[in-house]
Amino acid sequence: MPALPLSEEQLADAARLKDLFKEWQHSQKEKKLPSSQEAAAGALGFGQSALAQYLNGRIPLNVAAGIKFAQLLGVALTEFSPSLASEAEMVAHAVAPSSDEEVTTHFPGLRRVTGDHNQAPVMVAIRMVPEHVRAGITGFEIDHLFEDGGHLHVPRQWLEENDLSPDQLRAVKIKGDSMVPIMYPGDVAVVNIKDKSRVNGGVFALNYKGESVVKRLKYDRREWYLASENPDFRQEPCRTGEYDVIGRVVRFEPRNFKDRL
Incomplete structure (x- = not known):
């Protein structure tokens, strides 16, 4: 069965991720550190093909991949996918609901965003x-x-x-x-x-x-x-x-x- 096309929200997430990835590559080059997609894929733990598909909006991001990207790029998951951050927070509450510190221990790429209702963007x-x-x-x-x-x-x-x-x-x-x-x-x-x-x-x-x-x-x-x-x-x-x-x-x-x- 062919893959379903990504939603506008998923494409926007991919575009933000790609911009952050380019910034990361530029920073790595300035520091004379590995900056290639091959090096990034090795650090992320998946192949170059998957990396390119995530960056170009060919396959949708998920929480696990999003957190890996957040750790690599040194940003919060919310920076490129607010929806995945909310999803990860709900999972984090089930794993360690008692404090922000415990949540971020389980999900290093996540920042708690809000406790408000879902009728407005977090x-x-x-x-x-x-x-x-x-x-x-x-x-x-x-x-x-x-x-x-x-x-x-x-x-x-x-x-x-x-x-x-x-x-x-x-x-x-x-x-x-x-x-x-x-x-x-x-x-x-x-x-x-x-x-x-x-x-x-x-x-x-x-x-x-x-x-x-x-x-x-x-x-x-x-x-x-x-x-x-x-x-x-x-x-x-x-x-x-x-x-x-x-x-x-x-x-x-x-x-x-x-x-x-």
């Missing part, structure tokens, strides 16, 4: 800032910058609990290591572009001298400073006219597990 997409957004940008709110930036999916329950809406949020990939050990290169910060009020000790995305940066704001002796978490970086005074507050960081998603372990 994950909500927010726009991702393209990596090439750099000098000369005065704010992430310029719409045309986001056309090719993709999306990050965040739990709807988290949005509701914090009274946030997707249109006021942007996701940006961390560059550099000035915020280590809190945020590592490759991690993703979620920025509330509607919250520009400076707060002593808060972490913000800013345009500083023409460059988009993520820093902690500190107020000392009537002066504002850009502070890093990494002690190898010194505080920088930020004077009026030298910077613009883009928004406050309200969440971050770990992506760089290699440097954390």
